[in-house]
Amino acid sequence: xxxxxxxxxxxxxxxxxxxxxxxxxxxxxxxxxxxxxxxxxxxxxxxxxxxxxxxxxxxxxxxxxxxxxxxxxxxxxxxxxxxxxxxxxxxxxxxxxxxxxxxxxxxxxxxxxxxxxxxxxxxxxxxxxxxxxxxxxxxxxxxxxxxxxxxxxxxxxxxxxxxxxxxxxxxxxxxxxxxxxxxxxxxxxxxxxxxxxxxxxxxxxxxxxxxxxxxxxxxxxxxxxxxxxxxxxxxxxxxxxxxxxxxxxxxxxxxxxxxxxxxxxxxxxxxxxxxxxxxxxxxxxxxxxxxxxxxxxxxxxxxxxxxxxxxxxxxxxxxxxxxxxxxxxxxxxxxxxxxxxxxxxxxxxxxxxxxxxxxxxxxxxxxxxxxxxxxxxxxxxxxxxxxxxxxxxxxxxxxxxxxxxxxxx
Amino acid sequence: xxxxxxxxxxxxxxxxxxxxxxxxxxxxxxxxxxxxxxxxxxxxxxxxxxxxxxxxxxxxxxxxxxxxxxxxxxxxxxxxxxxxxxxxxxxxxxxxxxxxxxxxxxxxxxxxxxxxxxxxxxxxxxxxxxxxxxxxxxxxxxxxxxxxxxxxxxxxxxxxxxxxxxxxxxxxxxxxxxxxxxxxxxxxxxxxxxxxxxxxxxxxxxxxxxxxxxxxxxxxxxxxxxxxxxxxxxxxxxxxxxxxxxxxxxxxxxxxxxxxxxxxxxxxxxxxxxxxxxxxxxxxxxxxxxxxxxxxxxxxxxxxxxxxxxxxxxxxxxxxxxxxxxxxxxxxxxxxxxxxxxxxxxxxxxxxxxxxxxxxxxxxxxxxxxxxxxxxxxxxxxxxxxxxxxxxxxxxxxxxxxxxxxxxxxxxxxxxxxxxxxxxxxxxxxxxxxxxxxxxxxxxxxxxxxxxxxxxxxxxxxxxxxxxxxxxxxxxxxxxxxx
Amino acid sequence: xxxxxxxxxxxxxxxxxxxxxxxxxxxxxxxxxxxxxxxxxxxxxxxxxxxxxxxxxxxxxxxxxxxxxxxxxxxxxxxxxxxxxxxxxxxxxxxxxxxxx
Numbered sequence: 003x004x005x006x007x008x009x010x011x012x013x014x015x016x017x018x019x020x021x022x023x024x025x026x027x028x029x030x031x032x033x034x035x036x037x038x039x040x041x042x043x044x045x046x047x048x049x050x051x052x053x054x055x056x057x058x059x060x061x062x063x064x065x066x067x068x069x070x071x072x073x074x075x076x077x078x079x080x081x082x083x084x085x086x087x088x089x090x091x092x093x094x095x096x097x098x099x100x101x102x103x104x105x106x107x108x109x110x111x112x113x114x115x116x117x118x119x120x121x122x123x124x125x126x127x128x129x130x131x132x133x134x135x136x137x138x139x140x141x142x143x144x145x146x147x148x149x150x151x152x153x154x155x156x157x158x159x160x161x162x163x164x165x166x167x168x169x170x171x172x173x174x175x176x177x178x179x180x181x182x183x184x185x186x187x188x189x190x191x192x193x194x195x196x197x198x199x200x201x202x203x204x205x206x207x208x209x210x211x212x213x214x215x216x217x218x219x220x221x222x223x224x225x226x227x228x229x230x231x232x233x234x235x236x237x238x239x240x241x242x243x244x245x246x247x248x249x250x251x252x253x254x255x256x257x258x259x260x261x262x263x264x265x266x267x268x269x270x271x272x273x274x275x276x277x278x279x280x281x282x283x284x285x286x287x288x289x290x291x292x293x294x295x296x297x298x299x300x301x302x303x304x305x306x307x308x309x310x311x312x313x314x315x316x317x318x319x320x321x322x323x324x325x326x327x328x329x330x331x332x333x334x335x336x337x338x339x340x341x342x343x344x345x346x347x348x349x350x351x352x353x354x355x356x357x358x359x360x361x362x363x364x365x366x367x368x369x370x371x372x373x374x375x376x377x378x379x380x381x382x383x384x385x386x387x388x389x390x391x392x393x394x395x396x397x398x399x400x401x402x403x404x405x406x407x408x409x410x411x
Numbered sequence: 412x413x414x415x416x417x418x419x420x421x422x423x424x425x426x427x428x429x430x431x432x433x434x435x436x437x438x439x440x441x442x443x444x445x446x447x448x449x450x451x452x453x454x455x456x457x458x459x460x461x462x463x464x465x466x467x468x469x470x471x472x473x474x475x476x477x478x479x480x481x482x483x484x485x486x487x488x489x490x491x492x493x494x495x496x497x498x499x500x501x502x503x504x505x506x507x508x509x510x511x512x513x514x515x516x517x518x519x520x521x522x523x524x525x526x527x528x529x530x531x532x533x534x535x536x537x538x539x540x541x542x543x544x545x546x547x548x549x550x551x552x553x554x555x556x557x558x559x560x561x562x563x564x565x566x567x568x569x570x571x572x573x574x575x576x577x578x579x580x581x582x583x584x585x586x587x588x589x590x591x592x593x594x595x596x597x598x599x600x601x602x603x604x605x606x607x608x609x610x611x612x613x614x615x616x617x618x619x620x621x622x623x624x625x626x627x628x629x630x631x632x633x634x635x636x637x638x639x640x641x642x643x644x645x646x647x648x649x650x651x652x653x654x655x656x657x658x659x660x661x662x663x664x665x666x667x668x669x670x671x672x673x674x675x676x677x678x679x680x681x682x683x684x685x686x687x688x689x690x691x692x693x694x695x696x697x698x699x700x701x702x703x704x705x706x707x708x709x710x711x712x713x714x715x716x717x718x719x720x721x722x723x724x725x726x727x728x729x730x731x732x733x734x735x736x737x738x739x740x741x742x743x744x745x746x747x748x749x750x751x752x753x754x755x756x757x758x759x760x761x762x763x764x765x766x767x768x769x770x771x772x773x774x775x776x777x778x779x780x781x782x783x784x785x786x787x788x789x790x791x792x793x794x795x796x797x798x799x800x801x802x803x804x805x806x807x808x809x810x811x812x813x814x815x816x817x818x819x820x821x822x823x824x825x826x827x828x829x830x831x832x833x834x835x836x837x838x839x840x841x842x843x844x845x846x847x848x849x850x851x852x853x854x855x856x857x858x859x860x861x862x863x864x865x866x867x868x869x870x871x872x873x874x875x876x877x878x879x880x881x882x883x884x885x886x887x888x889x890x891x892x893x894x
Numbered sequence: 895x896x897x898x899x900x901x902x903x904x905x906x907x908x909x910x911x912x913x914x915x916x917x918x919x920x921x922x923x924x925x926x927x928x929x930x931x932x933x934x935x936x937x938x939x940x941x942x943x944x945x946x947x948x949x950x951x952x953x954x955x956x957x958x959x960x961x962x963x964x965x966x967x968x969x970x971x972x973x974x975x976x977x978x979x980x981x982x983x984x985x986x987x988x989x990x991x992x993x994x995x
Contacts, residue, residue: 167955168951271910310947364949437961450966
């Protein structure tokens with residue numbers, strides 16, 4: 003089975019450039035555990051896919067090597083940051099591809115391209131060889147033509163790895179059977195994910211999916227996740243803070259190109275990093291440096307760590323009350339026009355509004371196509387409980403089979 | 412002038428832990444490999460690589476903390492210390508910040524100023540070392556070797572407890588002793604396995620508030636600790652006496668010129684932006700883990716010293732010499748307990764003089780078997796060997812081994828205790844020194860020892876000195892004079 | 895929360911970026927907007943008792959102390975931008991202080 007790999011996951015065979023000039027032409031002398039496991043299971047690494055630089059973006063426009071086009075409408079973006087992987091699967095070039103998530107970078111492009119995207123529980127898949135962006139949020143995920151294609155790959159790459167201290171000491175994921183019904187499942191609908199200004203077509207697609215889940219036998223319940231509105235701001239403190247530190251290693255000393263034969267090492271840093279990183283990466287690294295700097299740490303970083311705890315607690319409260327899974331839209335809109343949000347960072351950040359919570363809380367989540375909005379695909383999201391990825395996949399199988407994904411909602 | 416000023420010093424000591432592999436990767440931690448050969452994706456800071464902590468390093472760190480009487484925290488955090496430097500591959504050092512491994516310990520040491528003193532250990536934490544920058548290897552270029560990068564360290568921070576450079580040095584030597592005893596570190600400053608930075612300030616005698624401190628770095632040998640601190644103290648006093656103020660800055664010590672100079676750096680480079688390392692879950696240490704490390708700690712020097720004083724009736728100074736190194740202390744106790752048991756004080760004298768002197772000249776090897784030394788000591792006590800002769804037997808055993816009695820006999824050194832033979836030697840000596848005999852007769856009785864010495868010389872060390880003295884004394888008594 | 899040009903310069907120095915004077919106004923504006931946006935979390939009342947949440951194992955696992963480096967398919971000489979006699983090379987430390995040893 004050919005599997006494509008996002009450009010921020012280390013492979014021995016191809017260049018690993020993370021969509022960045024600072025790693026242009028970089029060949030990794032080792033490969034990621036996930037890639038290693040895929041090869042051992044007989045998969046063929048089909049190639050590397052374009053992404054937003056270091057995974058920072060929601061449109062795959064922020065790649066130093068050009069933007070990726072939406073497979074069905076060249077004027078639109080495929081989402082991001084795993085836009086290359088999503089577009090390739092949507093175009094039918096490969097049945098599945100590895101992507102990576104920090105705030106929705108697998109599920110968001112999956113939704114926009116009409117494919118399946120899984121983000122496993124934090125710690126389910128080794129991060130060894132995944133180029134770090136926000137280490138406490140990052141997970142390798144899978145994009146697939148179907149839940150089954152994606153789940154098969156996930157099952158292969160999951161499981162313990164002594165090289166990653168944040169990877170849980172667990173066996174690889176068991177592939178669930180396709181269930182006959184969802185009898186016994188309690189699915190929560192968090193009201194914060196259906197704001198009054200939600201695109202009516204997206205809402206219609208979600209309503210149809212919820213009706214189908216109910217028809218499959220699931221009990222559907224309204225629930226509240228009261229701290230949801232703080233998720234994006236919390237995310238945009240923690241992720242850049244971690245990124246500012248994770249990206250400090252790109253200094254032109256040990257690998258990657260140098261942008262100047264400088265006479266002074268500090269000048270070498272400044273030109274290499276100043277020219278090697280693109281605008282969005284620079285912006286986030288600056289914001290991240292700012293929120294960690296002396297005098298601001300408490301108001302930003304420490305506070306965000308506490309908000310993260312409150313957000314995670316919201317989910318635990320709901321699951322403790324007997325809810326098995328949550329259903330939400332994956333993205334507030336279908337694919338947007340290229341260039342539409344490129345100059346407005348905050349507007350771009352808001353396209354992650356429904357996905358960042360699972361990363362903050364470390365939970366498994368999946369996006370499944372649930373219909374079309376004005377001809378463009380849109381995904382619905384299931385969020386599961388930590389380490390119950392298999393239960394989430396079971397429900398996704400059932401939903402996928404029931405939903406007329408190609409039909410206008 | 413120095414008397415009007417009080418010096419206040421605190422030390423931060425970095426100690427390399429005795430592991431075979433690095434702190435966060437499986438690379439060798441050995442010293443001296445060709446450049447950049449003990450490196451891997453993790454310690455090179457390659458994209459995507461992740462750290463996994465070394466179990467032994469944490470065990471050794473906990474042992475050090477327990478040895479220094481610290482509270483070991485059941486939960487501590489690894490943190491990133493962010494700064495740019497070409498020998499720091501990740502752009503941050505993995506260390507501990509807000510929640511360190513251990514806090515609130517103390518170390519008692521023998522202060523040259525005030526006797527037994529106690530230094531406060533404020534904190535002890537684990538971290539990784541950086542690589543090495545070589546500035547004189549190539550023209551216009553700095554060469555970077557990352558072999559040392561990632562080697563496990565502990566940092567031990569004291570309170571501002573020392574009142575003089577030599578007091579700081581005494582603490583440091585005691586710390587080194589403890590860490591060597593417990594096999595936590597080799598503590599070799601020349602190899603960089605022990606490094607020390609000092610916070611130095613001065614204040615007018617009698618004041619309680621601390622003066623502005625500077626940090627003195629680059630003290631890379633024990634020999635320089637006292638010198639560097641003295642130079643900085645004197646500099647600060649001179650500044651203050653001239654009506655100036657001490658600037659809070661980092662000073663680098665240059666051993667070649669025995670001087671300090673300020674490190675040029677921008678203010679913001681000290682904003683390390685510490686935050687918990689998201690690659691490393693909390694460091695949780697169970698009670699069992701900590702208790703197990705306690706059982707792995709040997710008796711530490713201070714305890715051993717006290718015991719030696721009490722059990723063997725030694726002076727504090729002698730006990731301190733004997734316990735300075737674990738190997739010597741163990742050797743001494745073996746001598747004392749060997750065979751029928753040697754006299755503890757005699758054994759102490761032998762170990763402190765002959766044994767340590769021989770070790771010093773022979774790469775710190777204790778060449779004479781403790782059992783052999785015990786036998787030698789009992790030969791002296793039993794009168795079979797003179798002390799002089801025993802020293803020759805010791806040297807012979809050190810070079811060629813052997814049993815003390817056999818060696819003494821082979822060398823013909825066994826003492827002659829036959830009164831007739833000794834009396835013959837005494838007559839010979841008295842006849843050869845008429846002037847001294849005359850002086851003795853006139854009352855210069857202390858010349859008796861001179862005559863004993865001469866008898867020993869004439870007998871080539873074989874005469875039993877006690878017997879010789881008795882014969883001399885009898886001769887004097889019976890004749891009223893020596894004629 | 896308004897980020898000044900000086901703030902940007904200072905932060906850029908900390909992050910070791912070359913930021914041209916012409917880029918300052920836009921960067922300051924973007925950073926201000928982002929920081930203003932994220933600062934809304936401070937609307938939530940002080941949550942002193944809340945322990946930070948980080949996903950992943952509750953306790954770090956250890957590796958045994960053995961020499962077993964994860965392999966490199968090829969050595970630093972092949973990926974370093976400047977390498978000689980086994981050393982990585984950088985321009986001489988200038989503004990950086992040269993420490994001995």
